Amino acid sequence: MAEATKRVTDIGPPHYEKFLPEIIKKNYGTWKYHEVLKPGVMVHVGESGDKLFTVRAAGARLMSIYRIREIADLADKYSGGHLRFTSRHNIEFLLTDSANIEPLIAGLKEIGHPIGGIGNSISSIVHTQGWIHCHSAATDASGVVKAVMDEVFPHFEKMDLPGKLRIALACCLNMCGAVHCSDIAILGVHTRPPKTDFATVNKVCEIPNVVASCPTAAIRPVTADGNRTVEVIEEQCMFCANCFTVCPAMPMNDPDTDGISIWVGGKVSNARTEPQFSKLAIPFLPNNPPRWPEVTSAVSNLVELWAANARPFERMGEWIDRITWPRFFKMAGLEFHPEHIDDFKHAGLTYKRSMHLVR
Amino acid sequence: MAELPATPLLDDLEKGPWPSFVTEIKNAALHKDSCKDLLGQLERSYREKIGHWKHGGIVGVLGYGGGVIGRYSDLPKEFPGIAHFHTLRINQPSGWFYTSKALRDICDLWEEHGSGLTNMHGSTGDIILLGTTTDELEPTFKALTDVGFDIGGSGSDVRTPSCCVGPARCEWACYDTLKVCYQLTMDYQDEIHRPMFPYKFKFKMSGCPNDCVASIARSDMSIIGTWRDDIQQDDAAVKEYADKGLNIQRDVVGNCPGQCMEWDGEKLTIDNDLCRRCMHCINAMPKALAPGKDRGATILLGSKAPIVEGALLSSVLIPFLKIDNEEDFKDLQALVEEIWEVWGEEGKNRERVGEFIQRVGMANFLEAIGLEPVAEMVAHPRENPYVFYNQGDDEEEDK
Amino acid sequence: MSDEVSVEEVADAMYKQIADAQGLKKLKPGDVTKMMRELYGDRVDKKLCKLAIRILIESERCVYTYFGGSYIELPPKEGEEK
Numbered sequence: 063m064a065e066a067t068k069r070v071t072d073i074g075p076p077h078y079e080k081f082l083p084e085i086i087k088k089n090y091g092t093w094k095y096h097e098v099l100k101p102g103v104m105v106h107v108g109e110s111g112d113k114l115f116t117v118r119a120a121g122a123r124l125m126s127i128y129r130i131r132e133i134a135d136l137a138d139k140y141s142g143g144h145l146r147f148t149s150r151h152n153i154e155f156l157l158t159d160s161a162n163i164e165p166l167i168a169g170l171k172e173i174g175h176p177i178g179g180i181g182n183s184i185s186s187i188v189h190t191q192g193w194i195h196c197h198s199a200a201t202d203a204s205g206v207v208k209a210v211m212d213e214v215f216p217h218f219e220k221m222d223l224p225g226k227l228r229i230a231l232a233c234c235l236n237m238c239g240a241v242h243c244s245d246i247a248i249l250g251v252h253t254r255p256p257k258t259d260f261a262t263v264n265k266v267c268e269i270p271n272v273v274a275s276c277p278t279a280a281i282r283p284v285t286a287d288g289n290r291t292v293e294v295i296e297e298q299c300m301f302c303a304n305c306f307t308v309c310p311a312m313p314m315n316d317p318d319t320d321g322i323s324i325w326v327g328g329k330v331s332n333a334r335t336e337p338q339f340s341k342l343a344i345p346f347l348p349n350n351p352p353r354w355p356e357v358t359s360a361v362s363n364l365v366e367l368w369a370a371n372a373r374p375f376e377r378m379g380e381w382i383d384r385i386t387w388p389r390f391f392k393m394a395g396l397e398f399h400p401e402h403i404d405d406f407k408h409a410g411l412t413y414k415r416s417m418h419l420v421r
Numbered sequence: 422m423a424e425l426p427a428t429p430l431l432d433d434l435e436k437g438p439w440p441s442f443v444t445e446i447k448n449a450a451l452h453k454d455s456c457k458d459l460l461g462q463l464e465r466s467y468r469e470k471i472g473h474w475k476h477g478g479i480v481g482v483l484g485y486g487g488g489v490i491g492r493y494s495d496l497p498k499e500f501p502g503i504a505h506f507h508t509l510r511i512n513q514p515s516g517w518f519y520t521s522k523a524l525r526d527i528c529d530l531w532e533e534h535g536s537g538l539t540n541m542h543g544s545t546g547d548i549i550l551l552g553t554t555t556d557e558l559e560p561t562f563k564a565l566t567d568v569g570f571d572i573g574g575s576g577s578d579v580r581t582p583s584c585c586v587g588p589a590r591c592e593w594a595c596y597d598t599l600k601v602c603y604q605l606t607m608d609y610q611d612e613i614h615r616p617m618f619p620y621k622f623k624f625k626m627s628g629c630p631n632d633c634v635a636s637i638a639r640s641d642m643s644i645i646g647t648w649r650d651d652i653q654q655d656d657a658a659v660k661e662y663a664d665k666g667l668n669i670q671r672d673v674v675g676n677c678p679g680q681c682m683e684w685d686g687e688k689l690t691i692d693n694d695l696c697r698r699c700m701h702c703i704n705a706m707p708k709a710l711a712p713g714k715d716r717g718a719t720i721l722l723g724s725k726a727p728i729v730e731g732a733l734l735s736s737v738l739i740p741f742l743k744i745d746n747e748e749d750f751k752d753l754q755a756l757v758e759e760i761w762e763v764w765g766e767e768g769k770n771r772e773r774v775g776e777f778i779q780r781v782g783m784a785n786f787l788e789a790i791g792l793e794p795v796a797e798m799v800a801h802p803r804e805n806p807y808v809f810y811n812q813g814d815d816e817e818e819d820k
Numbered sequence: 821m822s823d824e825v826s827v828e829e830v831a832d833a834m835y836k837q838i839a840d841a842q843g844l845k846k847l848k849p850g851d852v853t854k855m856m857r858e859l860y861g862d863r864v865d866k867k868l869c870k871l872a873i874r875i876l877i878e879s880e881r882c883v884y885t886y887f888g889g890s891y892i893e894l895p896p897k898e899g900e901e902k
Contacts, residue, residue, distance in 0.1 A: 070566040071484055072610040078515035078599050081523060082589060091588035091597070095708040106590055114590060122440035126449040127528035127537045134521035143521040147541055149634050174440055190544060193466040195492060195508060195551060197474040202466065204442040205434055212437030237726035238544045240639035268846055275888065277729050304728055308888035310476035317470035330638045332630035333701040334676045337637050337734055351467040352430040374672045375705065407731055479885045479896055484877055486884030576890035577848065616890030617849040617870065765850060771889045
């Protein structure tokens with residue numbers, strides 16, 4: 063029976079309405095205001111007077127189905143089976159009965175999911191796959207995130223910061239996590255040119271594609287031992303790994319020279335100041351699993367420095383813009399290196415072109 | 422047999438207050454041999470400081486060109502359970518809302534067909550089913566469609582659109598992000614599943630300028646809610662914030678980018694003509710202030726991460742667009758399809774639409790998609806006097 | 821449109837181009853569409869080309885591949901290292 067075995071395709075995701083609790087259907091588009099009741103708990107109040115309580119719990123992003131079932135059990139018990147996830151891998155339970163808040167929090171604690179991440183706190187770290195599942199990772203993702211979150215954890219559980227702080231991690235410049243507009247961005251980097259496998263380039267890749275992949279025109283076609291292949295002008299390579307993305311014969315990964323760079327001061331929100339990119343603070347820290355102590359201490363120092371000095375609402379980048387970058391480097395105890403000065407497109411726009419310099 | 426490999430380095434990441442991914446993999450490894458090998462290989466990566474996955478791979482479900490990421494271990498003899506360990510991206514529901522049943526459906530099918538490991542969620546927004554073999558791809562896909570889910574995008578296609586919580590639970594949502602996200606996803610199923618562009622194309626919908634899905638930084642088309650009338654203001658509630666200790670002069674008025682507010686200790690006055698709709702005052706006093714009632718969205722274009730030609734933020738294309746009804750939605754789609762037509766025809770291999778605009782020039786791009794330039798599109802007019810003056814079409818007119 | 825081209829004919833012509841290019845140049849769906857327009861002029865449009873690609877893929881004569889971007893190629897052997 064051909065009809066019975068017909069493949070179903072292109073059905074798209076389920077309609078979201080199927081998953082909305084009654085209270086949301088009723089108050090859809092007519093919410094009046096919200097209040098943060100305590101760390102990890104907020105209430106949304108509708109024009110109707112209805113109250114929807116949200117409990118936000120930390121998620122690990124990488125979760126087993128056994129964990130998800132436990133989370134589903136808690137939702138059944140306390141939120142009528144209704145829950146959602148946030149863009150930062152948090153889990154949010156949607157409650158109508160405020161009496162369920164504390165038992166839910168206790169239940170979450172029991173299975174190891176603390177609550178927090180709302181308001182002036184550090185929320186979960188948006189991140190990528192790393193060594194768990196990616197071929198181009200210059201560092202692990204989940205491990206660094208776990209280590210950093212353990213370190214800055216008090217700021218997840220408490221709302222004790224001047225404003226919001228968003229950390230993101232990408233394990234290479236492909237930036238699946240698009241971390242480039244974060245208060246603190248942790249970015250895996252390569253620092254050496256590809257180790258071109260001259261003999262196989264022509265077999266596994268198309269040379270024009272490989273040549274075209276290089277943003278600095280550092281790759282040129284050559285003939286070696288009668289083989290068409292490519293060579294990399296190493297002085298021109300800035301280790302982006304784009305050639306590796308299009309061609310497996312240009313491997314970049316290296317245990318000794320891969321590592322992590324730290325970028326600060328980006329934001330996507332339009333509040334007060336316009337969205338901006340993160341800027342380089344620390345060009346290189348080594349990969350030091352399992353806990354990346356150099357990275358966790360660098361991030362923690364930056365967080366504490368900002369927390370101690372920023373004004374209310376001021377994000378990392380707004381604070382640095384106010385105090386200026388030289389002062390930031392001084393206060394953070396960071397050395398300024400040649401790597402901090404841009405030399406790609408429009409680099410001139412990042413030079414200091416005024417007399418506005420602080421002591 | 423639940424013998425787990427020795428993982429002294431990873432074990433350290435089971436300590437501490439943050440939920441541990443290692444515990445998750447170990448839980449799955451009690452049921453799945455593939456996860457045992459994943460633990461083993463990951464421990465080795467931790468020891469050697471290098472990943473052990475091969476480059477790419479050509480796998481998928483029949484008919485689709487996206488949504489499945491082929492993944493092979495480079496140590497298949499030592500870790501046969503992950504010799505093939507492919508990922509599926511599953512199109513999430515708008516706003517990431519679920520019922521416990523929907524989650525259990527996914528868990529059950531992934532227990533049967535895969536590793537039992539997931540990401541909730543991947544960076545683009547999909548549910549990520551992490552790790553299965555080639556011969557399980559079709560059965561997984563069948564099981565997914567049986568429970569009403571479908572695969573998302575990857576490669577040079579429309580990537581799975583995503584949106585913020587929107588009007589479902591936010592008083593600031595200036596348009597229905599969930600609906601627009603769902604509608605675009607459904608209308609562009611073909612473009613999601615069958616790559617036909619020079620490179621990827623992402624949509625992200627944020628309901629207000631707080632931009633909770635980072636639309637302006639990570640989507641080719643950013644649709645961000647805004648309003649064009651006056652901020653709604655409840656003076657008594659403003660006073661209440663002041664009485665409770667909010668320093669309105671310093672922390673609200675002093676932070677206004679348009680310097681369009683005054684506070685006399687009793688009443689807040691906003692010059693709405695100069696309001697930049699940044700959201701700061703509304704964020705600071707959610708019970709007292711709210712976006713206006715004439716709501717819509719700004720359409721911005723072109724953001725992306727660094728690869729290939731450098732990172733970009735999206736820039737304004739349409740300063741204000743209503744997206745309330747079918748007609749409005751058709752206007753939006755007409756714009757999208759015009760952009761695809763031009764970029765699809767002229768874009769170079771692996772050139773995102775933002776890079777394409779940088780290459781051909783915004784003015785030329787606008788002309789190609791038939792949009793008039795307006796001052797809102799630029800941070801400021803050009804500074805450089807090398808102008809391609811329009812030399813008119815005198816000759817043509819003579820004919 | 822003058823005499824019509826059938827979608828099967830376009831699919832066959834596409835297949836030939838893809839087979840000829842195999843190992844020399846990776847073709848994107850957009851590339852083969854442009855080739856068909858060069859070949860058949862305004863007797864084919866994008867819609868027809870899309871349909872032809874779908875026929876090639878669903879009959880498994882061709883597959884989508886991914887190397888930084890998406891391409892259409894002849895099917896490789898499973899697990900074969902490219």
